[in-house]
Amino acid sequence: MAYEHDQHHDQHHGTGHENTLRHPRGEAPRHDHDHDHMDFGEMAGLLEQEAELFSPLYAEAAAWLREQCPEPGLIVDAGSGPGVVSCLLADAFPASRVVAVDAVDSLLERAYARAGRLGVADRFGTLRADLAEGLGGMAHPAGLLWASRSLHHVGDQGAALAGFAGALAPGGVLALLEGGLPPRYLPRDFGVGRPGLQSRLDVVHDERFARMRAGLPGAVAETEDWPGLMAAAGLRHTASRTFLVDLPAPLSDEGRAFVVTALTRLRDTLADGLDPDDLAALGRLLDPRDEESVHHRPDVFVLTAHTVHVAVKPE
Numbered sequence: 032m033a034y035e036h037d038q039h040h041d042q043h044h045g046t047g048h049e050n051t052l053r054h055p056r057g058e059a060p061r062h063d064h065d066h067d068h069m070d071f072g073e074m075a076g077l078l079e080q081e082a083e084l085f086s087p088l089y090a091e092a093a094a095w096l097r098e099q100c101p102e103p104g105l106i107v108d109a110g111s112g113p114g115v116v117s118c119l120l121a122d123a124f125p126a127s128r129v130v131a132v133d134a135v136d137s138l139l140e141r142a143y144a145r146a147g148r149l150g151v152a153d154r155f156g157t158l159r160a161d162l163a164e165g166l167g168g169m170a171h172p173a174g175l176l177w178a179s180r181s182l183h184h185v186g187d188q189g190a191a192l193a194g195f196a197g198a199l200a201p202g203g204v205l206a207l208l209e210g211g212l213p214p215r216y217l218p219r220d221f222g223v224g225r226p227g228l229q230s231r232l233d234v235v236h237d238e239r240f241a242r243m244r245a246g247l248p249g250a251v252a253e254t255e256d257w258p259g260l261m262a263a264a265g266l267r268h269t270a271s272r273t274f275l276v277d278l279p280a281p282l283s284d285e286g287r288a289f290v291v292t293a294l295t296r297l298r299d300t301l302a303d304g305l306d307p308d309d310l311a312a313l314g315r316l317l318d319p320r321d322e323e324s325v326h327h328r329p330d331v332f333v334l335t336a337h338t339v340h341v342a343v344k345p346e
Contacts, residue, residue: 075113075141077292082115084289084333088274089116092206092339093123095272096175099341100204103127103174107198109162110181114142120177121151128154130169134161163187163248165194172200179208179337186247192264199344205266207340209257211273214335216290217316221330223323224312232297235304257340266342278333286333290325291317 082089106124108117111131121129129151131142139157146155158168162178163185176195185191195205213233220226244250253260258268278286298305298313305313319326 075138077296078112078138079115079141080285080289080292082112084278084285085276085337086115086119088276088337089119090123092208092272092274092337093120095339096177096204096206096341097123099269100175103204104200105130105171105173106175106177107132107166107169107173109166109176109178109195110184111138111142111157113138114145114157116177116179117142117155118145118149118151120175121146121155122149124175127174128156130156130158130173132158132160132162132166134159162191162194165191166198169198173198173203174200175204175206177206177208182207182209183244184247186244186249187251188253189251189260189263190249192260192266196264196266196344199266201344201346203344205261205342205344207257207261207342208337209340210255211337212335214276214293214333216294216325216331216333218330221328223315224308228309228312231305231309232301235301236297238304239301258342261340261342266344268340268342271338271340273336273338276333276335276337280330280332282331282333287325287331290331290333294325 103124104127106120106127106129108114108120108129109132111117111133114131117129117131121127129146131139133139133142136159139159143152143155143157146152158166160166160168162181176199178195182188182191192205192207199205213229213236215229217229219230221228258271261268282290294313295317298310298317302310315321315323316325318324322328325331
């Protein structure tokens with residue numbers, strides 16, 4: 032179950048130098064919406080909360096990528112959101128420049144501010160771009176292009192992958208995070224409502240996700256064979272690896288807060304497709320006054336897996 036958290040709806044915008052197009056200061060933030068009318072600027076807190084909690088996964092993935100692409104001159108984070116992973120990549124590749132690419136100004140502002148707080152702003156830039164229209168604003172090709180759950184929000188994924196390939200230098204690496212396993216936060220039977228609530232949430236989410244995909248501009252139905260799609264874009268698939276997030280009970284305060292946020296978002300976005308009993312169970316899980324809620328119960332955990340597919344542009 033992927034959170035629909037990637038942003039790709041505006042034209043190129045910015046000023047800068049060499050590979051980095053920095054977001055202009057003083058412009059009023061835009062509030063951009065995807066095709067399900069989600070305001071990703073307002074979702075910034077959730078995006079940061081999840082990425083920070085999952086940072087060990089991203090650090091492990093970055094270490095694996097260093098083995099395959101040890102010294103990329105330029106790293107592009109395509110669909111960067113608020114820049115948590117962009118900054119982690121800057122830390123993992125201390126000799127590289129990093130450009131965070133997104134379509135939402137307020138998220139790029141947060142990414143650049145984070146880079147400043149973490150001391151990597153001198154080799155960090157932002158580019159406002161719609162991934163469906165390519166990365167033509169890049170002044171130089173990338174040695175490593177990271178795209179984490181952003182491709183599936185582009186109608187024509189094959190064309191977007193061709194754009195990614197065009198943005199790579201010869202020998203450059205595309206790291207595509209798509210697929211894995213949906214998250215689990217509670218046992219199958221946790222004593223509230225019917226057992227199997229999260230499996231039913233998965234079904235409703237997948238139906239909503241399919242509607243979202245079908246409604247994207249220029250939507251093209253594709254089998255989610257990511258290595259095959261990379262090959263069709265002219266890249267040579269070299270590896271796929273799945274990384275685990277395993278935060279067992281009892282959860283930290285940060286982990287518990289994330290579960291509250293994640294379940295709240297699921298309730299709010301999937302309510303129309305859930306039966307009354309499941310909505311009532313979610314209500315109890317999210318009520319801080321209820322001892323059975325995730326605010327208090329001792330059996331809450333976070334378990335999920337993300338898969339990264341790597342391909343190389345021929346020399």
